[in-house]
Amino acid sequence: MKRLDKIFVVTLLAVLAAMAVLPIALNLRFIIFILTLTNIFAMLAVSWNLLSGYMGLLSLGHSFFFAGGGYAAAILSISYGVPPVAAVFLGALVITGLGSLIGLPSLKLRGHFFALVTLIIPIIAYQVTNAIPQLGGHDGIFGIPSLFQSAEAFYLASLAAMAGSVMVSYLVMRSRLGIIFTCIKDDEIAAKAAGIDVPRYKLLGLAISIFIAGVAGAFYAYLNGVISPATYELEKASLPLLMTLLGGRATILGPVVGAYIIEILIETLKIEVLVRARLLIYSALALLIFMIFPSGIVGFLRRKVYGDTAG
Amino acid sequence: MEILRVEQLIKRFGGIVAVDNVSFTLQKNEILGIIGPNGAGKTTLFSLISGTEKPDSGKIYLNGEDITNTKPYHRALKGLVRTFQIVRPFKSLTVEQNLHAPLTVRKIHFNQEEAIQLLKKLGLIQKRNIPAAYLTHGEMKKLEVARGLIAKPRILMLDEPFGGLTVAEIGEVTSVLREYYEEGGTLVIIEHRLRELMKLIQRALVMDQGKLIFEGAPADVAKSEAVIKAYLGTDTVI
Ligand SMILES: Nc1ncnc2c1ncn2[C@@H]1O[C@H](COP(=O)(O)OP(=O)(O)OP(=O)(O)O)[C@@H](O)[C@H]1O
Ligand SMILES: [Mg+2]
Numbered sequence: 001m002k003r004l005d006k007i008f009v010v011t012l013l014a015v016l017a018a019m020a021v022l023p024i025a026l027n028l029r030f031i032i033f034i035l036t037l038t039n040i041f042a043m044l045a046v047s048w049n050l051l052s053g054y055m056g057l058l059s060l061g062h063s064f065f066f067a068g069g070g071y072a073a074a075i076l077s078i079s080y081g082v083p084p085v086a087a088v089f090l091g092a093l094v095i096t097g098l099g100s101l102i103g104l105p106s107l108k109l110r111g112h113f114f115a116l117v118t119l120i121i122p123i124i125a126y127q128v129t130n131a132i133p134q135l136g137g138h139d140g141i142f143g144i145p146s147l148f149q150s151a152e153a154f155y156l157a158s159l160a161a162m163a164g165s166v167m168v169s170y171l172v173m174r175s176r177l178g179i180i181f182t183c184i185k186d187d188e189i190a191a192k193a194a195g196i197d198v199p200r201y202k203l204l205g206l207a208i209s210i211f212i213a214g215v216a217g218a219f220y221a222y223l224n225g226v227i228s229p230a231t232y233e234l235e236k237a238s239l240p241l242l243m244t245l246l247g248g249r250a251t252i253l254g255p256v257v258g259a260y261i262i263e264i265l266i267e268t269l270k271i272e273v274l275v276r277a278r279l280l281i282y283s284a285l286a287l288l289i290f291m292i293f294p295s296g297i298v299g300f301l302r303r304k305v306y307g308d309t310a311g
Numbered sequence: 312m313e314i315l316r317v318e319q320l321i322k323r324f325g326g327i328v329a330v331d332n333v334s335f336t337l338q339k340n341e342i343l344g345i346i347g348p349n350g351a352g353k354t355t356l357f358s359l360i361s362g363t364e365k366p367d368s369g370k371i372y373l374n375g376e377d378i379t380n381t382k383p384y385h386r387a388l389k390g391l392v393r394t395f396q397i398v399r400p401f402k403s404l405t406v407e408q409n410l411h412a413p414l415t416v417r418k419i420h421f422n423q424e425e426a427i428q429l430l431k432k433l434g435l436i437q438k439r440n441i442p443a444a445y446l447t448h449g450e451m452k453k454l455e456v457a458r459g460l461i462a463k464p465r466i467l468m469l470d471e472p473f474g475g476l477t478v479a480e481i482g483e484v485t486s487v488l489r490e491y492y493e494e495g496g497t498l499v500i501i502e503h504r505l506r507e508l509m510k511l512i513q514r515a516l517v518m519d520q521g522k523l524i525f526e527g528a529p530a531d532v533a534k535s536e537a538v539i540k541a542y543l544g545t546d547t548v549i
Contacts, residue, residue: 176415183401183412190399193361194413194458195387250403 012253020159024152032155033223038263039158040219041239045247045255046165047212048240053249054173055205056185057107061118062213063236064125068095069214070221070231071129074141084147084222092214099210100203107202122232129229140228147222158219162256165212170252172208181205242285248296257297313375314339314497315391315466320359320369322352322521329355330366331521337466342488342498344512344529346505348545351518353501354396357468361393362386373466388417390465394458394472396501398451400443406430407439409454413462429457432487434480449476456484460491467491468499473507481507505549517541 023032048062073091076082082090106117129135136142148154172178180201183191188198221227239262240255247258262285293300315337322330329352337343345353358364360371362383371379373391392413401409410426430436433453438446443454452475459467472488473481481504488511492498502508509515509529517525517532519541525532532538533549542549 176418179404179408179412179415182404182408186401186403187399189363190395190401191412192383193363193387193393193395193399195384195416195462196412197382197384 016163020156023155029151032151034263034267036155036158036223038260039162040216040223041243041263042256042259043162043165043216044213045240045243045259046169047209047216049244049249049255050169051205051209053244054185055181057202058115059118060115061122061237062240063232064122065095065099065210065213066217066236067227067231068098069217070227071135073218074144074221074227077145078141084145088215088218091218092211095214096207096210100207103206104203107199107206122237126229126232138229140226142226144221144225144227154223161215161219166252166256168212246285246296248298251296251298251302254296254298312339316372317360318370321367322355322359322364323367328521330359333523335516335523335526337497337499339497340495341514342492342512344508344515345499345501345518346515347518348541352521353518354470357393357470357501360468361391392459392464393468394455394470396470396474398455400451400454402444403442405440405442406435406454409443409458410461413458417462419462426461429461429487433457433483449480452476453480453484460487466497466499470501471503472500473502473504485511503547505547
């Protein structure tokens, strides 16, 4: 490992440790809830980044995988008595299966078809969920048992899961899959000519991404104790996108950095007018990102530290 | 020994017949050249053989196996590898990682020393850790050749490997191709740089308006009435 990389890893672990200890030691109850939520959205952003940042498959409907994971986990634990921690992973698996099945046909088509399909699916899911009483209909599913008794334990679990998702995306991109995914993003025709079974690897990338989004969604359902069709809404689909673009797409830490900045912004500016103007603020933010940080904050910093061409 | 057989391939694009009833065979450890004026259908023929385009009719056999309906990645894994006339590097991968890609999908161990040797021979070694996006056109063209060679294909089909290269660079490419040939490799090369090509190949095919109009020794190409007629009015000297 290069010296710079070592310093980087040590710093990262120190930050993680501080994030684990400080809010609890200082007994910051309200902040702990917000940080838990932030970790959950960071996970969602990590998931989006893997598919759309690294593989170039633009997902405009990550809210479907997120909400789907939440619904599946809620139903598993309420109706089937699956213990919550197991339900998180089983729920994520269920939505991975369902999402992959729905995504499969569009993976064989050109890129923008996939984007189009992902844009429509949350809308359909919203209507379907609304119409099915077994899914709680318009009001959603209530009384989801808590994942952990204490808010502190929940926070630590969300931090661990978020760090885990970062680790997964790091390991994936460092492995042979990382090279294959990048080839697919850069040039599908050349990837096929190099021997890559493009639809198969796209499906694999999609599945990994959905699984992480599903875990995040399950955490979200347990955190709130309720999951409703509103979770499918456009805002949840655009959040991971904005967070990743701000932090730096196709970088390992970019989605997390972006998630923390945006969540803190949202929570500190929680004035009624601003809440109403959210979409406007998001759009302005998106424009700003494209103008000032086209490669995101992490991409920007990496160029400063490693020079212009570091991979 | 016959390694590739193409039978009566036809490919239409709307009104035009880009490849018109083309048949030929390729022997193992042979270097075949394909020439012809612009728009003759050479690249389309490569696309049909590599699976990037589907023929309207005709058959393709690799080692006796009918591969007409197989997918491009499948053909590549079987050792039928092509390069592109308009370069298609993996732009966000470094030069070295570009060579990694064809090996990693085959689960072949990446022999870094071998990759470095190949990059040295092609004058790309200084650019080894630079994303391919930052290469000059000539360097991308050479990377295209390197990426084709790295997995030791059974047949390597090169679409204008000399296009836009300097004489010195053509020398570099020619010598790595010769080496691959001497180790038992089989080559099909499309080129407009006829002087450099003719020195390398053992047999030539000439295409014009989708049709095969000549097949034979490189020395006989310029003697063919049909070929002379096809090149009439172009600025290529045969
Ligand atoms: N995808 C396509 N759609 C429509 N027409 C095409 C397509 N590809 C090729 N053509 C046409 O088919 C004919 C053959 O083109 P092709 O590229 O195979 O020629 P070529 O011999 O490789 O020419 P060059 O020497 O200029 O590369 C041309 O008339 C071209 O315009
Ligand atoms: Mg051509």
